[in-house]
């Protein structure tokens with residue numbers, strides 16, 4: 001227990017890598033700025049870019065990444081109906097629908113079950129260069145496996161779809177054949193029973209060793225490792241199991257990609273729900289110590305093992321970056337690259353990631369048939385001015 005507490009304190013306090021390693025936590029080789037190390041300013045930051053940590057919609061200033069886990073007061077936050085305040089002592093998770101034992105669980109009930117920790121990083125599907133890729137973060141979540149809870153309540157064979165409703169709600173105009181219906185609805189997202197029964201989906205009540213904050217969905221949220229942000233339902237109030245597809249606004253309409261695909265020589269226009277993270281790498285920070293420059297970045301993907309991350313400076317060749325030992329399957333994956341011989345003047349740096357299946361992070365032009373703006377995982381060129 002003492003060890004557990006020390007470890008938690010270490011994660012919260014961002015203890016040095018060596019200390020964490022001694023406690024069995026994967027090492028972190030990228031400390032906060034070392035003595036004599038300075039940040040190199042990017043020249044591509046939009047003028048109005050000013051991340052406000054106190055805002056309800058909060059984005060991370062990725063130049064400040066200095067450890068594997070995003071501190072809870074910097075973790076990005078997106079929500080559509082504001083942030084409900086839920087009293088953890090009266091909170092009840094309701095499980096309804098096609099289950100043998102529908103029922104309610106208090107937070108104490110949930111905390112009493114076998115718990116585990118899971119590193120999971122993700123981005124909002126709307127993340128892009130516009131917000132300097134700051135709609136992304138990486139957390140160490142504490143909680144229980146969804147599949148364990150579903151096994152406990154017993155999903156009936158006809159239960160095919162698992163719907164998660166948040167406590168947050170708002171009035172929506174639902175358009176149907178020219179007619180508008182006004183309803184007050186809860187935020188909702190669904191997954192198939194096959195996905196729900198995999199070992200990964202997680203109901204989290206802790207972040208980085210502390211109870212979830214209101215920003216991140218206190219007292220309980222869903223974590224879908226390897227999926228875009230929208231799947232990670234915050235303030236979960238009700239899990240409902242049904243037979244049919246759930247077509248709520250945030251499942252079927254608002255979070256959707258329209259993309260043309262050549263199939264057997266014919267263009268097929270497909271609209272698909274936002275689900276698994278597309279392969280993306282981002283250069284987040286460049287530092288200088290004397291004449292030495294170091295590039296730091298991260299990769300987000302669906303958990304498929306990676307083959308390589310490479311960095312290109314100006315018109316030079318692609319050069320391999322080094323992966324950080326703190327990386328795990330569903331965490332964001334940090335990388336560094338030693339930029340040698342940087343000359344004074346403007347430079348462009350870009351990264352690209354390739355997974356073991358040979359999928360390569362696309363360039364912008366390859367996403368031409370994607371008409372809607374979500375799921376932009378194109379290579380992200382950064383510019384700096386070396387003085």
Ligand SMILES: Nc1nc2c(c(=O)[nH]1)N[C@H]1C(S)=C(S)[C@@H](COP(=O)(O)O)O[C@H]1N2
Pocket residue numbers: 075076077078079080081123124125137165166167168187215216217228229230231232233234235236
């Ligand atoms: N209940 C609820 N959960 C939600 C949302 C919401 O509006 N309501 N927004 C989703 C979206 S679009 C994103 S990107 C992620 C962001 O998670 P975070 O705020 O913990 O970073 O929360 C998801 N979960």
Ligand SMILES: [Mo]
Pocket residue numbers: 078123124125126229230
């Ligand atoms: Mo999102």
